[in-house]
Amino acid sequence: MSNAPAAANALDVLEHLSRHAEPLPAASIARDLGLPRSSVYHLLKVLHGRGYVTHYVEERRFGLGQAAYELGSAYQRQAPLARVARAAMRRLVDQCGRNAHFATLDGRDVIYLLEERAPGQPMLVTDVGVRLPAHLTASGLAMLSALPATQVRALYPDRASFVQRSGGGGPRSLAELRSILARTRADGHAREEGTVTPDLSSVAVPVLDRGGRPLAAVALTLRTADASSEHVGDLVARARVAAEDVGRRLSPSAVMTRR
Amino acid sequence: MSNAPAAANALDVLEHLSRHAEPLPAASIARDLGLPRSSVYHLLKVLHGRGYVTHYVEERRFGLGQAAYELGSAYQRQAPLARVARAAMRRLVDQCGRNAHFATLDGRDVIYLLEERAPGQPMLVTDVGVRLPAHLTASGLAMLSALPATQVRALYPDRASFVQRSGGGGPRSLAELRSILARTRADGHAREEGTVTPDLSSVAVPVLDRGGRPLAAVALTLRTADASSEHVGDLVARARVAAEDVGRRLSPSAVMTRR
DNA sequence: CGCCGTCGTCTCGCATCCGAGACAATTGTG
DNA sequence: CACAATTGTCTCGGATGCGAGACGACGGCG
Structure with missing residues (x-):
């Protein structure tokens, strides 16, 4: 006691x-x-x-x-998410040799709070402060997959909610989005191939609070050509470790990222 | 103790x-x-x-x-401002026989949280949830007058910040706004004549928290033709009593509205 | 109008919590 | 490397805070 x-x-x-x-x-x-x-x-x-x-x-x-x-x-002024995540993201990049970013969800957008660039890797488009539609990004899909279905429906009430990229790709309806989110939950990670930047893919896992709600997402970027199953699996495992570490620091007794 | x-x-x-x-x-x-x-x-x-x-x-x-x-x-979900203000605003309307509204500041906008209509008075345009530019409304001016000068400058960094109404009126520069706010502080209330609705005027006083910061504003509306000095003085005094009442309920040891 | 239930305040005695200080581990500095 | 400073944990006894219960005020109800 x-x-x-x-x-x-x-x-x-x-x-x-x-x-x-x-x-x-x-x-x-x-x-x-x-x-x-x-x-x-x-x-x-x-x-x-x-x-x-x-x-x-x-x-x-x-x-x-x-x-x-x-x-x-x-609490918001202290920007604790980025503060807590910085060291873990640095370690992840050092281990993987890939670019990594850390983002949170705001309505239907993801907002990038941190990016860590690995030596020799291409520049990221996901500068800090940038917003992108959640349903078109791995980070966004990872976080959406951890939300209750009712909340996802509230965020995407109609087809007009589904902003498109000029190159196409990404879900166009709630049914399509749900299908993608179900696969994300089954895989334990979200994946996006070439939707944000051609030839680059991302894999992402959510960071959950102790109530199981998504606080943020950890993502790694790699060339689509390099994205063999084993390679992706290894990156996902390392991203998950970083996400769990951040989750633990933010929420004592945090529910870990989905296994 | x-x-x-x-x-x-x-x-x-x-x-x-x-x-x-x-x-x-x-x-x-x-x-x-x-x-x-x-x-x-x-x-x-x-x-x-x-x-x-x-x-x-x-x-x-x-x-x-x-x-x-x-x-x-x-706290935000409980909507305490409107909840606390409702009874006081009802009493104010009953006493004055005028329409009253209650609004808060959000950036450069006022947002109307409550309106109470007096019998026989014209309909208000300030429906709940409506946003209007703060510098064009009595409620907005009342709240802005209670902000530190640095904060006012931050809200209005340039001339483009000064949205105009099609009928004209209202300040067009920071210097003009500051002059109006100085007069508002001197008078103890803000006044707007015909800027929002032709032939209607409003008088407003701020509701302050215990640190002296504006939480909201209480406003009364009357026909511009009726707005003699004595009549306005009486309405301002009653609005001030309502504002102080609301301020006390929201913040124990609240600083009262400016005398 | 009288009675009952609830609200909010208050008292006071005892069980419990607070905080001084010890200690081990870690970090910083010369 | 040695020493000093700081961090974080722990113990335990005396001072104090907690909570049972009384009380007055108020509102609801028959």
């Missing part, structure tokens, strides 16, 4: 409030969390005093407060 | 981390917060175990974690 139970209880209260769309009465917070009523009132007083909880007096309920939002904003 | 000091200390640690762009060593957290080293390690262990803190082992530093971001997202 760790120390500082009041700290853990305070987090319990915040997380309980965050799981509900509506504010909650104090008594139900106490009941749901199995905490004494007076203890919950003490915690709410502290959290309210600090702005983490809003007290809706007329409704006699409590909800999250502005300070919770500010913490979330501060 | 309130109870649950460990809860308060945990929040201190999180807020300390959120004030820094870079992760921090545990010893400097303890020193800066005046807490015992072993207590800080206990708290970091709990916060890390729950995902609120990321431990950068190689750097031997600690930063905010994914769970901080999730709290912030959950």
Whole structure:
């Protein structure tokens, strides 16, 4: 049993409030969390005093407060994903001799947060900050494959959602996308051949948080001509190790990338 | 002295981390917060175990974690601004017999979160979810007037930032905008006459958080022909009471709207 | 209108947690 | 390489925080 139970209880209260769309009465917070009523009132007083909880007096309920939002904003400003991933991506590139990149999902786009170039390899188009349609990239497909089907449908409500590249390729409908994602899950990695850049392929694996949701993806790039099955298998295994390492650092007790 | 000091200390640690762009060593957290080293390690262990803190082992530093971001997202999902403001806005409309709306700032836009229509008053164009350029609206000007000058400059870096309405009106440069904002601060309220809708004027006051930053604005609409000085003064006073009420509910120890 | 249930605050005694300080491991420096 | 500084973990005893339960206020209901 760790120390500082009041700290853990305070987090319990915040997380309980965050799981509900509506504010909650104090008594139900106490009941749901199995905490004494007076203890919950003490915690709410502290959290309210600090702005983490809003007290809706007329409704006699409590909800999250502005300070919770500010913490979330501060987290984003620290850019932890790229920070945590940098060393692991450097090692991956050193081991594989291939270019690697690290990206996250934003709506239907992937955003590239990191790229590491191996000596002698061609320049990547995926500069940091660049956005590309998720369904046309290995990284995007890796992350989409880790989302619930309902969320994928919400992202791609109609055929107009499927932006095309001038050279063609990539799914044109939700049914096609689902089929690709099912194969991605079966293979344990996503693959893209020549859709982003002719003659170059990428393989990618997702980085999952402890709830199993995709935080990011790790991808390696190789010449399509070099992409034999054994070679791809080896790269995927190494990318997966890097992804698991990053996942562990970001989320204690993280669910590992899909095996 | 309130109870649950460990809860308060945990929040201190999180807020300390959120004030820094870079992760921090545990010893400097303890020193800066005046807490015992072993207590800080206990708290970091709990916060890390729950995902609120990321431990950068190689750097031997600690930063905010994914769970901080999730709290912030959950706060947004609960839509607390509109929830808190609804009753106060209803009362304001009942007292004044005028249409009222409640909006927040998003970049250079205002977004309308609430509108309350008074009986016999014309329909508003400011439907919930509508965005309008902040510098052309009373609500936007009220909130901009509460921002630091550097932040206003960052929002409006050049003349192209000043979107025009087809009927003209509104500032066209940063110097013009600053002049209007200075007058808004002097008056204690913002005023817009006919820029959004011909023959209709609005007066607005900002809702401030406890750090003095604008969270939202409360506005009342009236016919330009009715806008005598005494009448406007009365509406402004009532809008201010509503804004202060909302500010108090959102932020304990909130700084009141500017007097 | 009276009664009941709930909310929010408060008291106080005891069980538990906090924090001083020891220790091993690691890193930095001359 | 040796020494100093720092990190991170651990122990344990005394001080303090937690929580049972009382209480007043308020709202709902018959």
